[in-house]
Amino acid sequence: MNNENSPVEEIIEVLRKAPKVALFSHVSPDGDCIGSMLAMGLALEKMGKEVSFYNPDPVPSNLRFLPAASRISRELPNPSPQTWMFVDCTDLQRVNLAVSQIPSETMVLNLDHHISNQFFGDLNWIDAQACACGELAVTLISQLGIEIDRDMATNLYTAIVTDSGCFQYSNTTAQTHRLTAELLDTGLDLSGIHHNLFDQKPxxxxxxxxxxxxxxxxxxxxxxxxxxxxxxxxxxxxxxxxxxxxxxxxxxxxxxxxxxxxxxxxxxxxxxxxxxxxxxxxxxxxxxxxxxxxxxxxxxxxxxxxxxxxxxxxxxxxxxxxxxxxxx
Amino acid sequence: MNNENSPVEEIIEVLRKAPKVALFSHVSPDGDCIGSMLAMGLALEKMGKEVSFYNPDPVPSNLRFLPAASRISRELPNPSPQTWMFVDCTDLQRVNLAVSQIPSETMVLNLDHHISNQFFGDLNWIDAQACACGELAVTLISQLGIEIDRDMATNLYTAIVTDSGCFQYSNTTAQTHRLTAELLDTGLDLSGIHHNLFDQKPxxxxxxxxxxxxxxxxxxxxxxxxxxxxxxxxxxxxxxxxxxxxxxxxxxxxxxxxxxxxxxxxxxxxxxxxxxxxxxxxxxxxxxxxxxxxxxxxxxxxxxxxxxxxxxxxxxxxxxxxxxxxxx
The missing domain is CATH 3.10.310.30 (Diaminopimelate Epimerase; Chain A, domain 1)
Structure with missing residues (x-):
């Protein structure tokens, strides 16, 4: 492994070579972990990879409209691919997993924006400045050379708008708005997304x-x-x-x-x-x-x-x- | 007047030459008309102009924190400068004014984003695609060659965040987020602004x-x-x-x-x-x-x-x- 590379470049190298990737998101799922995971998976599929989506809990009803949400499984992938990518998870406990459940030889990628992240991956890209893991996913997908389409953008916008509290929390930065602009360029149905996310109060x-x-x-x-x-x-x-x-x-x-x-x-x-x-x-x-x-x-x-x-x-x-x- | 110029270029030409500019905003003032007007005025002052701010009504309490808000007057400017600029006003009635109250020889500039605008100015820049008049003000100030400082940005951000419903209304575009990113680059106090604007419920x-x-x-x-x-x-x-x-x-x-x-x-x-x-x-x-x-x-x-x-x-x-x- 070339230690002169940034973790992003190393992660890109691993993803380019991997034929199959399993994606993981955390318990009590929110818009950021689900949206970022789904967008990453859709991008990897566009590169010809075989992907699977895992979450230990059911997808909340207001997130079920997200493109590919119905494909999220509560079963661990079997057979297990060699590359696992964790999205928005500070540690393995957030996914109800123990280290012993990860097959040896697995390459573990860890993409997160929590300052408390435990760096449990073989490669860890942790950016606590990002308001949402969705920001990292936008950057990673772009750097993989994949054009962000409307389905990915719907997932990524959801990740950002939910974790930034509609751009009101103090974690919102100029970069948050710049990346959001790129997502809107794909022709997002903003009214539809906001209605699905926020007008579902019991x-x-x-x-x-x-x-x-x-x-x-x-x-x-x-x-x-x-x-x-x-x-x-x-x-x-x-x-x-x-x-x-x-x-x-x-x-x-x-x-x-x-x-x-x-x-x-x-x-x-x-x-x-x-x-x-x-x-x-x-x-x-x-x-x-x-x-x-x-x-x-x-x-x-x-x-x-x-x-x-x-x-x-x-x-x-x-x-x-x-x-x-x-x-x- | 050179009709080959866009209204923006003509408006810029007029503003460059004007030594004094009177700014006007509409009755029942909101964040967009107050914020856009104040930012325009602060930019013109940076160019060495003498400016005045007019609104027929008192400034709402949640907007009084805006830089220069205390300078808004309910009296018409006297003596009247030769250049008047209306911000966010569909017609003169929105300012409680009759045509007869505008001295002849006055150059009337009209900056607005309402599709129903009556084009009552000598020069009218109406862009109904903009979610807020604040978007037009950001562009105009930049094209005047003035660097947007934190005080202007606080006003302009307020204009955009209020008229776009915190970026949730369907009038929000990629351009809205791009311009907002420029404003955040000035180091805005987002928490402070949001607290002043939104945490003032009676x-x-x-x-x-x-x-x-x-x-x-x-x-x-x-x-x-x-x-x-x-x-x-x-x-x-x-x-x-x-x-x-x-x-x-x-x-x-x-x-x-x-x-x-x-x-x-x-x-x-x-x-x-x-x-x-x-x-x-x-x-x-x-x-x-x-x-x-x-x-x-x-x-x-x-x-x-x-x-x-x-x-x-x-x-x-x-x-x-x-x-x-x-x-x-």
Whole structure:
């Protein structure tokens, strides 16, 4: 192996020579891992390769419109090709795989944009500057000399638009927009893609939002917004716990709010708190105080007390932090 | 005047020669007209021109962070410079102006992206392909030979991100993303801009959403979603009528929904209906049936009956149309 080459050039060399490639994406699949994997596979097929697509979980309903999505299998490829490519996976656990399940002699390629990637491949191209693995896939496909067609572009656009939060997250760069422009040049059906991706909210999720809004409290002179959902709310709405994800953003975006909290009753005397801040308050410290953690602007914790008590404790801790912050 | 020149070249010629330029934007100002106008003005100042900014209305609170926004005046420039430039205005009425208010000898420049533009300027650059007037402003500033700095870019990015619905509306093109990439090259504070623009929801608007969701009904086997707001809901929430705009999208994006309706009581026996469809139903025809109108996918009408009756009439009309559509 020529170590003077960049990993991209080495990966291209391996892919050019491989007659068969197995592609892998992570559990709880999202638009980025599915879209990037499918686009890579379609490009390799255009080069005459035989490809297979693997994901341990079912494809979410809002991603089933993606070209080639129906070909994703929950069975490991058998016989196993000599080249395996992992897309958007920090480590093998993300694919529910153990090292022992990879046949020896397999060349493992690892394409990812997570800073926490474990470099588990024989060749690893990890670019934490990319907002989505889809950005790496666009570059790789172009460098393989394959013209990106509409089917690939639909997959790649989905990868980028979902992982960049519609170009709103701070991981979005000038490069993100430049690569997206190239995808739009293929004549993408933007309305169709957005409708498929984003207009598929379960009714139960809106019901959950309704119950959450019914519980909305504003404290600390408008700086703190708190909502809560009890077990009964989940039962009445028919919503699963996952459907409550993202609800906290509805109150985080109220004018003047610095901290937004959603408290969920997940069991008797078991309250999960999701905390978000906008500009300065370190919610990681608040969550850590209750045995949880996360990031400065998004953190979580679990409290083993009834809802009323949990609400009071978290509210007090945040009000105290807001007061201290102002005095600094 | 050299008619062989494109309007852009002629506009550039006029701007190069003008020592003073007055800039105008439309009533009920939005991110595009304010952002494009401010960026044009800042660029002209860099060329050594004296500029003034006019808008008949106050700048909305979520746009006041824009560089130079505090300089926008509600008074017409006095003395009046010889060059006036209108940004994002289909006609003079959009600026609350009559032709008689423009001094003779004034050179009127008209920069817009609305297909309905009235070509009221001496020179008109109208490009209905552009998703925002901001796209035209980026091009014009570049062609004037001015390097776009961070302040201009903050204004121009705001123009584009608001008028393209965060790059989700169907007016978004490859060119939109290419121009946006150029703006990001200046080192924009994306998180700050998005927070200023989008995280300024009045609490009253969430209360209104809560009351609207409380009224949510699903009909036609999940294809029709209807919400209603009565006068009391507006009173309880403290929300103005305008704050109900956009609420209908929360239910338009429910999986399986083809038509979403929001009915608002605006007076005794006066119900305003806002209708949205997703893929095929022509809501313009439904609205027309009740004396209203609009577009295929977004229309409105007013009914002079009590809420219960209005709801029943609109529901019947839509259920009938959904049935007919299926039979075609």
């Amino acid at each position: 009714l139960a999720q809106l019901r959950l939002l309704q119950y959450a809004l019914d519980s909305l409290e504003i404290h600390a002179e408008g700086q703190l917004a708190v909502m809560s959902l009890c077990l009964e709310d989940f039962q009445k709405s028919g919503a699963t716990q996952e459907l409550s994800e993202g609800l906290v953003n509805h109150i985080r975006s109220i004018a003047g709010v610095e901290v937004a909290v959603l408290l969920k009753e997940v069991g008797p005397q078991e309250i999960k708190g999701g905390l978000r801040s906008n500009q300065w308050l370190n919610v990681n410290e608040i969550a850590a105080h209750f045995g949880g953690g996360g990031h400065k602007r998004a953190a979580g914790c679990t409290l083993g007390v009834p809802m009323t008590e949990a609400k009071q404790s978290i509210r007090s801790a945040i009000e105290e932090a807001l007061r201290l912050g102002r005095d600094h | 609490l009253a608007q969430l209360r209104l959403l809560q009351y609207a969701l409380d009224s949510l009904e699903i009909h036609a086997e999940g294809q029709l979603a209807v919400m209603s707001l009565c006068l009391e809901d507006f009173q309880k929430s403290g929300a103005t009528q305008e704050l109900s705009e956009g609420l209908v999208n929360h239910i338009r994006s429910i999986a399986g929904v083809e038509v979403a309706v929001l009915l608002k009581e605006v007076g005794p026996q006066e119900i305003k209906g806002g209708l949205r469809s997703n893929q095929w139903l022509n809501v313009n025809e439904i609205a027309a049936h009740f004396g209203g109108g609009g577009h295929k996918r977004a229309a409105g009408c007013t009914l002079g009956v009590p809420m219960t009756e209005a709801k029943q009439s609109i529901r019947s009309a839509i259920e009938e149309a959904l049935r007919l559509g299926r039979d075609h």
